[in-house]
Amino acid sequence: MRVNIRLFARLKDIVGTGEIERQVPEGATVRIVWDILTSEFPDLRDYEVSISTAVNAEYSRMEALVGNGDEVAFLPPVSGG
Amino acid sequence: MSTPLYAVTADPLDLGALVSAVSCLIPDTSDVLPIVSPGAVTTFVGVVRNENRGRRVLRLEYEGYEPLALEAFERIGSEAAERWEARMGLHHRLGVLQIGEASVMIAASSAHRADAFAACRYAIERVKQIAPIWKHEFFEGGDVWIEGATADPDDDDARQYAYQRACA
Numbered sequence: 001m002r003v004n005i006r007l008f009a010r011l012k013d014i015v016g017t018g019e020i021e022r023q024v025p026e027g028a029t030v031r032i033v034w035d036i037l038t039s040e041f042p043d044l045r046d047y048e049v050s051i052s053t054a055v056n057a058e059y060s061r062m063e064a065l066v067g068n069g070d071e072v073a074f075l076p077p078v079s080g081g
Numbered sequence: 082m083s084t085p086l087y088a089v090t091a092d093p094l095d096l097g098a099l100v101s102a103v104s105c106l107i108p109d110t111s112d113v114l115p116i117v118s119p120g121a122v123t124t125f126v127g128v129v130r131n132e133n134r135g136r137r138v139l140r141l142e143y144e145g146y147e148p149l150a151l152e153a154f155e156r157i158g159s160e161a162a163e164r165w166e167a168r169m170g171l172h173h174r175l176g177v178l179q180i181g182e183a184s185v186m187i188a189a190s191s192a193h194r195a196d197a198f199a200a201c202r203y204a205i206e207r208v209k210q211i212a213p214i215w216k217h218e219f220f221e222g223g224d225v226w227i228e229g230a231t232a233d234p235d236d237d238d239a240r241q242y243a244y245q246r247a248c249a
């Protein structure tokens with residue numbers, strides 16, 4: 001199945017785009033999507049412990065399951081205000 | 082057209098419209114109906130500063146994940162409404178902002194000033210903790226993405242910290 005991955009701020013700079021699609025195995029979790037991404041873009045590993053994640057624009061956990069067509073977002077530490 | 086309570090926008094922010102939105106007697110979206118009409122409105126305006134950590138800041142570029150930011154604002158509004166009899170409006174700007182421009186505006190209305198002040202302070206602390214928004218700082222000699230808190234809306238310690246700041 002395919003998921004739509006959203007990236008922001010420096011994560012977007014590292015990957016070179018804020019939106020990419022990737023093939024992931026059935027039953028994949030957010031963690032598996034992240035692992036696929038970090039093996040392709042090793043510099044992302046700096047964010048291993050500091051990212052937040054969201055599925056379909058709702059905050060989620062790394063253990064959350066993702067489905068075909070889901071939007072999976074990876075968020076570096078925030079700095080609004 | 083009525084002003085929404087929560088917004089993320091590339092347009093300049095309008096404090097007057099936000100104050101009106103939290104001052105009206107019949108909320109259009111909130112499930113927290115005021116029993117008493119507001120007797121106080123407090124506001125917070127965050128402004129782009131020309132200095133950060135010894136760097137001379139030229140401008141900021143804000144990026145945000147809009148649908149999640151709106152959800153975070155709604156969450157902050159209901160957290161505040163649980164603790165205080167307050168109604169919240171929260172607008173954040175995205176895109177290129179020059180020095181002196183407003184990046185965020187918050188208005189909180191309540192029957193009495195103490196609740197309005199506390200709710201407003203709580204809201205800006207929570208925005209900094211959980212709103213999926215980022216500052217790209219352009220300063221003399223370079224640029225840097227500012228990274229603050231790891232956003233976790235369910236982190237009770239963070240929520241407690243914001244609550245303590247609000248009640249200090």
